[in-house]
Amino acid sequence: MDLENYQEWVRLFYQKRGWYELNPFIRVGFLSEETGEVARAIRAIEIGRDRPDEVEKIPAEKIAELKEELGDCLANIFILADKYELTMTDILTSHQEKLIKRFDV
Secondary structure (H helix, E strand, O other), X not given: OOHHHHHHHHHHHHHHHOOOOOOHHHHHHHHHHHHHHXXXXXXXXXXXXXXXXXXXXXXXXXXXXXXXXXXXXXXXXXXXXXXXXXXXXXXXXXXXXXXXXXXXX
C-alpha cells in the first residue's frame, strides 16, 4: 500500500466525518488515547489483563485488537502530518537520515 495514497484517503475520510476540522492540539490528545489502547492490547498479549469482568480472549483476537489500535494510532499520525503538510515519505526519510547520522550507519 502506498503511504501517500493512504494518507490522502484518511484525510478525505476524516473530512467526510467532520473529524478533520479538529485542531492538532485536540488530535494529539486522541493520539495519546490510542497509544494507551495499544499499551492495553500489548499488556493483554504479554501478561494478561487479570480482570474478572473481562472474558479472556484467544491469541488471535488479542493480535487483531493490537492491529486495530495500531491502525488508529497511525491514522492520527497521518492526520497530524497532513495538517502540517508533511508526507509520510518526508517523515520516514528524515527519520532515517537522523538515525544514520546519529549512529554512523
